[in-house]
Amino acid sequence: MFKKKSFVIICIPLGALLLIFISLEIAGHLIARKSSNQWRNSSTEKNKGKIGWKETSSMNNYLRRRIANLSPREIYIVIDTANNILYLKKGEQIIRKSVISCGSGNILSEPGGERKWVFDTPKGKFFVKSKIKDPYWIKPDWAFIEEGKDVPNDLKDRVEANFLGEYALGFGDGYFIHGTLYTRLLGRNVTHGCIRVGDEDLKELYMSTSIGTKIYIY
Amino acid sequence: MVFAIPANILGYCNAINNSEKLLLESELTLAKKPSLYFIFDLRNKKIYLKARGILLREWEIRKVRYWGNPVAIKPIALTEKIAILPPKRESIKPEDSDEDEKYEVKALELDDMPSSYTLSLTGDIFLCVKPEAKGWISIFPIALSTLRWYTLLPLKTVWFSVKKKPFTSIEIVLNIKRESQALYWAFTERMECIIF
Numbered sequence: 001m002f003k004k005k006s007f008v009i010i011c012i013p014l015g016a017l018l019l020i021f022i023s024l025e026i027a028g029h030l031i032a033r034k035s036s037n038q039w040r041n042s043s044t045e046k047n048k049g050k051i052g053w054k055e056t057s058s059m060n061n062y063l064r065r066r067i068a069n070l071s072p073r074e075i076y077i078v079i080d081t082a083n084n085i086l087y088l089k090k091g092e093q094i095i096r097k098s099v100i101s102c103g104s105g106n107i108l109s110e111p112g113g114e115r116k117w118v119f120d121t122p123k124g125k126f127f128v129k130s131k132i133k134d135p136y137w138i139k140p141d142w143a144f145i146e147e148g149k150d151v152p153n154d155l156k157d158r159v160e161a162n163f164l165g166e167y168a169l170g171f172g173d174g175y176f177i178h179g180t181l182y183t184r185l186l187g188r189n190v191t192h193g194c195i196r197v198g199d200e201d202l203k204e205l206y207m208s209t210s211i212g213t214k215i216y217i218y
Numbered sequence: 219m220v221f222a223i224p225a226n227i228l229g230y231c232n233a234i235n236n237s238e239k240l241l242l243e244s245e246l247t248l249a250k251k252p253s254l255y256f257i258f259d260l261r262n263k264k265i266y267l268k269a270r271g272i273l274l275r276e277w278e279i280r281k282v283r284y285w286g287n288p289v290a291i292k293p294i295a296l297t298e299k300i301a302i303l304p305p306k307r308e309s310i311k312p313e314d315s316d317e318d319e320k321y322e323v324k325a326l327e328l329d330d331m332p333s334s335y336t337l338s339l340t341g342d343i344f345l346c347v348k349p350e351a352k353g354w355i356s357i358f359p360i361a362l363s364t365l366r367w368y369t370l371l372p373l374k375t376v377w378f379s380v381k382k383k384p385f386t387s388i389e390i391v392l393n394i395k396r397e398s399q400a401l402y403w404a405f406t407e408r409m410e411c412i413i414f
Contacts, residue, residue, distance in 0.1 A: 028372020031379050035384075052232075056235040057235060067245055067246055067271040070270045070271045104326065106309070106326070107307050107308070108309075109309065124254060188327070190323055
């Protein structure tokens with residue numbers, strides 16, 4: 001008799017919870033079904049009788065032309081940071097495809113300090129702001145901190161030659177497309193944000209682009 | 219000879235035309251901005267990453283299914299990327315970095331990205347992205363996905379209905395794991411997209 005009573009005590013609330021759960025599930029399905037009917041009807045209902053087929057088609061062609069007019073007519077650069085590939089393009093045509101290195105995504109924190117650096121290659125739309133031949137690298141503070149060295153006060157202690165290859169293309173905020181000594185690491189995300197390119201590809205890039213050339217990075 | 223085209227077919231074609239007009243108007247808004255944007259063309263099962271109207275990258279969708287309220291054809295922004303195991307950045311220890319012959323690459327790369335995740339967009343729109351499950355080992359994730367679709371989503375629908383807010387969940391299945399990871403990599407927070 002005792003076992004029967006405790007069994008009932010357990011079953012009733014469980015049964016009630018199950019009933020509530022099933023009711024909520026049914027309610028959810030019904031609401032979703034009503035909403036899903038709106039997927040089918042929404043566009044037909046909204047635009048009934050407002051503008052005719054011919055006018056809409058004409059408007060659509062006009063909009064396509066306006067979008068097409070926004071795209072660059074001359075050479076531009078597209079950088080795929082996930083696969084470490086750089087494309088030199090004109091319109092839809094790929095002029096050159098290069099294996100590169102992009103930002104590592106690592107974090108460097110200054111020991112005992114407040115500064116922190118995240119080594120990502122920035123994403124978005126940029127343009128070539130500077131073109132440099134035989135660039136020098138002016139080492140920033142993080143380069144010394146990363147090596148566990150003291151940050152020098154003298155500018156001449158920061159200058160390193162023959163480190164960035166023969167050419168460099170700057171696109172703002174201290175980011176450059178430049179050469180590299182570490183060609184075996186091309187294809188990997190190993191840089192501090194800049195884009196490293198092999199010598200042959202870099203030369204082609206430098207010769208083909210000019211100040212203002214668009215760069216799209218994703 | 220007179221060809222009579224049924225009115226409902228004309229109406230359907232007009233609706234497609236009008237939808238395309240909304241898409242183009244929205245795309246023009248985004249193309250005028252300097253930032254990159256996405257177009258989720260669910261009808262043609264394609265995802266486009268674009269800038270200034272030019273196509274940067276394309277993904278092919280294997281399967282898509284919808285739940286909840288319809289999505290207006292207008293720009294919406296990514297607010298959050300939700301994954302069970304989000305990627306973690308490595309912290310550089312000073313003095314350890316050394317680009318010599320023994321250098322071991324420690325970096326956040328494409329392989330570190332999750333392949334199954336949810337993209338939370340403005341207006342309580344959720345895009346659940348995952349790669350196509352293949353082989354006998356896919357039974358478990360498929361079962362989990364089905365369970366989620368038919369039990370968790372109805373509960374969420376009721377919850378949002380009580381709060382008088384719309385709720386939309388769209389499940390997108392891509393071809394392979396790497397494609398899914400690449401989408402996670404490319405779609406960054408605050409980036410805008412259009413779902414068509």
